[in-house]
Amino acid sequence: MGKKKGGAKNKLAKMSEEERARYLQHRADVEVETRRRKQQLISLYMKNKLKKEENFSRLNLSKINQEWRSILRNIKCEQLRKDCHQIEIFFNASLEQKNGIINKLLKHLDIAEDMYLKSHQANLENLKILTGRNLK
Numbered sequence: 001m002g003k004k005k006g007g008a009k010n011k012l013a014k015m016s017e018e019e020r021a022r023y024l025q026h027r028a029d030v031e032v033e034t035r036r037r038k039q040q041l042i043s044l045y046m047k048n049k050l051k052k053e054e055n056f057s058r059l060n061l062s063k064i065n066q067e068w069r070s071i072l073r074n075i076k077c078e079q080l081r082k083d084c085h086q087i088e089i090f091f092n093a094s095l096e097q098k099n100g101i102i103n104k105l106l107k108h109l110d111i112a113e114d115m116y117l118k119s120h121q122a123n124l125e126n127l128k129i130l131t132g133r134n135l136k
Contacts, residue, residue: 012020 012023015023
């Protein structure tokens with residue numbers, strides 16, 4: 001185990017200056033590549049997470065809109081029921097008033113017919129009397 005710890009130091013010590021520079025440059029490049037891949041992975045993860053959150057956001061907004069429309073629909077239905085009830089009350093009152101007027105007019109018509117028949121009868125009697133006198 002002791003050799004492994006000191007192995008990297010011995011390895012660098014055994015290398016020439018040019019090999020050491022290339023080796024260190026290679027290790028630096030590997031570290032840069034590792035950081036770049038890590039950043040890419042994090043970026044991809046965040047993009048996927050953002051996409052999922054946007055989908056959830058759209059879904060939640062859709063649910064909220066659906067519930068809001070349902071609430072508005074219920075309010076509108078209740079308002080329409082009240083309006084229908086008020087219209088029914090107004091219609092019934094108007095119907096009663098018009099039925100009352102029709103009944104009064106029917107009574108007046110009966111009275112007028114009776115008056116017409118009496119007047120016609122009296123007129124016929126007067127004509128009979130007048131024609132009877134003229135014939136004598």
